[in-house]
Amino acid sequence: MEIKTPKWIYEGFTAVQAIENVPHGLRLGLCTEETARLVREQRDPKMAEVLGDQGINFVILDGVRGLGPEIDMAEVRANVEISRALKEKGIRRVLYTQTIGQVISESFFQEIPEATNWMQRGPDGQVPTFGPKWWQYIPCLNNPDFMQYVKQMVRSVMEILDLDGIFTDLFGYFSYTCVCDHCRNRFRNYVDRKYLNPEARRARFGSLAVFDPPPFRTLGYTDYRTGIPDPYTILDPVSQEWIQFRCHRLGEVTRELNETIKTCNPEGILYVNYLFGGVPGLNNAAFHGAWPEFILPECDLFSAEVAGKPELLTNGIVKSRIVQMKVGKSFGIPVTPAVTRTDLADFKRLYLAEGMAFNTSPFDWVGQIKRDDPPSWMAKYLEFSRDNRNLLSNAETIADCTVLHSFESLSYTCEYPHQSAVLCEQSLMQENFTFNIIFDRDLNYLGKYRCLFLPNVVSMSEARAKTIAEYVKRGGCLVATEDTGVLNEFLQPWKGERYRREKSHILGELLGFEWPEEGTKFLEVDDGRVAIVGRVDRPDKAGGSISSDVQLSHSYGPEMPLYSFARELAVNHEEIVSALDYALGGERTxxxxxxxxxxxxxxxxxxxxxxxxxxxxxxxxxxxxxxxxxxxxxxxxxxxxxxxxxxxxxxxxxxxxxxxxxxxxxxxxxxxxxxxxxxxxxx
Structure with missing residues (x-):
């Protein structure tokens, strides 16, 4: 089935969510004495008239919270009248679901006893939970009975409420690994299909052994032979294949859910809450099994809930959600920056303006369904967005450069390349370089890009390196930093012995120059221009900080570092700027x-x-x-x-x-x- 994002998604939307839920709130201890009344009010059909007058044209209805089919479907049916009233007002409606993220174990297992076998299993036999909430279990996406249950639930709610789509929260694995029989068998089949003959299998793993999912008790280690200073380098080939397998599988699940929705309503959408929005700073491929190239082509809309709010830091740093929006634009779909816990009185114009400028189409999520009328400035902004949607939607960026987010570099490391990408992209934004984000698939079309920017892309195959070198020789511009291309696609050095490191930059060798370890190097190669920044100096080396000091964790397993944004510029920010200026011949857009x-x-x-x-x-x-x-x-x-x-x-x-x-x-x-x-x- 061909997945086509419906055209209406690009019309520009302002969304609200019906957040209150009594059964779920009671189990989590989050209810107040007013919760039941608030739920009745948010489901009152009269809300449709109020929302229409406020300029709201997209509503996330509350529904499936993972308490079990009887409890969840009672909540769904309670939305029938409000859903009908919203449709009559021309307001789009999706239903909130925790389809794959978690279930409330006690009530869910009471209704479906066999569902105890649907849950993930950790390496020591434990059941992963949603962080410290021991009663919220994490289902396994490779369990066919669970996936059949999810799809049937989607079909049911689409029919009962005549929906425009499904919003699925907590989209990812929420664990590092699962060793259940379904995961073990799927992973083995994945490896078998990928390495079809004994020679390929030996070349990858050193033997013909059959492998189980790795335990992920650590995130890897620093090895001096790689030549890269990352304390969390994932070198084990089985762990690398497991990371890629999970990302592939989550993409398959995304597609299966979207097909289910579009079977019910060809114009329906799958809207996923893709935590952190698929940007550098977090190895989300290892942490949540999520990578944009696998997920975003298979859905219609995604949320970057934890991306934060745009603001100007006291030192002049622009904190933004621009990179998340450019990731969405790479796949032709909008992202909804969520500002759900902010009172309207505290909203800033910048929250809406940012999406008008950088998003695939304006799509703002502005809080709870029951709220005050928008202030006059917000009403004007919503009117402006509606009146000018033909100018704002589906507009391509005229880009100075294109920044590569490469799978292996950002999925088999957790710190060094991530920091470089965050700092380099911040430099581009601060200096008003216009840029796009591309992924590995886009390297087949390098000829259409003015300049390729490789921010410490440490890992690449020989074939990929030759493609980039040929692009330069034919007139393309290249900016690269630090240890770009020092490792192959498996994070193996190109040269050297086990105990004798020999760093080799494959792009330098293919293009015929010596790679600098520091400073900058500018040169012309055939018809192209090349600028190399030997080192991106971290601000913490000068007493500053690259980002908030945050470590994320699941209910078990190692902590994962998060560099969500740059609190300061790179110490050698000016070298990054001059490198790109040289590559562009001084002709910024x-x-x-x-x-x-x-x-x-x-x-x-x-x-x-x-x-x-x-x-x-x-x-x-x-x-x-x-x-x-x-x-x-x-x-x-x-x-x-x-x-x-x-x-x-x-x-x-x-x-x-x-x-x-x-x-x-x-x-x-x-x-x-x-x-x-x-x-x-x-x-």
């Missing part, structure tokens, strides 16, 4: 000269080219912003119009100065968000 924290993006669709300007400190308007935009080949701008949702701003036509391959213009004032529309001939 967008340059902004402003006395304040202005972040820019430039997008294009059939309706024109759009320069998005965001003031990350919306409390302090910025005046007289000078902007330069690199012209495309043969483009001629007829008009340049500035529009904004800010109540303090006015729409106006700007004067254009076209010279030396650039358009130049000045924006008189930026409060929070403005778009400059460059209308070219034929747009």
């Amino acid at each position: 967008l340059r902004i000269d402003a006395e304040g924290p202005v972040v820019g993006e430039i997008t294009r669709n059939a309706n024109g080219t759009f320069v998005h300007l965001l003031n990350w400190d919306e409390e302090g308007p910025i005046e007289n912003i000078k902007v330069m935009v690199r012209m495309g080949g043969g483009e001629r701008t007829e008009t340049m119009e500035l529009i904004s949702p800010d109540l303090e701003s006015r729409n106006e036509t700007l004067a254009i100065d076209a010279k030396e391959g650039f358009w130049e213009f000045e924006v008189p004032q930026l409060c929070c968000y403005s778009i400059v529309m460059l209308r070219t001939q034929g747009s």
Whole structure:
């Protein structure tokens, strides 16, 4: 069955969630004396009228919480009238489900005794739980009886509520491993299919042995032979294959769920809560069995619930959800940044503006279903988003460079390459370089990218390295940092003996230059340009901090480091900037000269080219912003119009100065968000 994301998902949405639930809240100890009343109110059909008047056009109804089919389906049926009323108002409806994440063990097993066999099994026979909540068990996605139960549940709720889709929370394994018979057999079959002949199997594992799922009691170790300073390098080939197997399987499960939904409603969507949004900073492939290349092509919408809120740090660092949005854009689907625990009075304009500029289409999740009317500024922003959705949706970024997120480098390590990617991407955002995110699959189409950026991509196959080298020789631009390409796809060094390390940079050898250990190196190779940053200096070496000091954990197993954002720039931030400037020949797509924290993006669709300007400190308007935009080949701008949702701003036509391959213009004032529309001939 072909999975097609329905076109309505790109219309732009403002979503709320019905969060209150009595049975689930009671078991978790999260109810108040008012919970039952609040549940009745959030299910009142009159809410549809209120939400319509507020500009809300997408609702996550409360439903399946994993307490068992009898309890859960009673909660689902209680939503019939509100679901019908919302549909009559033209408001899209999905149902909250904890389809694969966890079950409340006591009530679930009372209703389905055999479900005790559906749960994951840890390496010592224990049942993984949802963190410290010992009563919340984690089911096994490889158990066919459990998956049959999940699909039947999806079919039932889609029919009962006539839904537009399913929102599935807690999307991932919530464990490092499972040693049940189903996982053991599936994993063995996966390895057998991948290594079909004895020679391939011996080359990978050193023997013809049959392997079970690894216990993951540790995250690996530092080995001096690799030449990379990562304390959590996963070198064991069985563990590497297990990580990849789980990611493949979660992708299959995503597809199976989406097919089930679309069998019920061809225009229905699968909406997953992909924790952390698939960005560097966390080895989510090992921790949750999740990697974007496997999940995002198979779903229609995803949430980055724990990505946090955009803000300006006191040292001028722009904290954002831009990378999550660019990951979604790589697969052509929106991400919903969730700000669910913030009162409307505390909302910032930036929360909505960020998605208008960077998301595949604007899609904001703004809290609980029962709430006050939106403030005047928010009403204006929602109106602006609706009126301009043809400008904001399905617009590609006109990118200076494309940053590679490579599976092996970010899935078999947990710290060193992750820190590099977080720091390099922060430098790009701070300096208003426009960029896209690509994945390994996209290396087959390198010719369409202006510049390839490899932030410490330590691991790559010889074939992949040759593809990149050929791209450079034919005129492509390359920026790479640190130990890019020092290991093959299995994290094995290219040269040396067991006790004699010999670091070899395969891209340097293929392109004929010596790789620097520090500083920068600029050179031309055939028709291409190459810039190497020998080292990305961590701010902690200068007494600072790269990110929050956070260690994540499951109910068992090792802690996983998390570098969710850069609290400071790399010490040699300027070297990263100069490397990209050299590769681009000094011709950035967008340059902004402003006395304040202005972040820019430039997008294009059939309706024109759009320069998005965001003031990350919306409390302090910025005046007289000078902007330069690199012209495309043969483009001629007829008009340049500035529009904004800010109540303090006015729409106006700007004067254009076209010279030396650039358009130049000045924006008189930026409060929070403005778009400059460059209308070219034929747009």
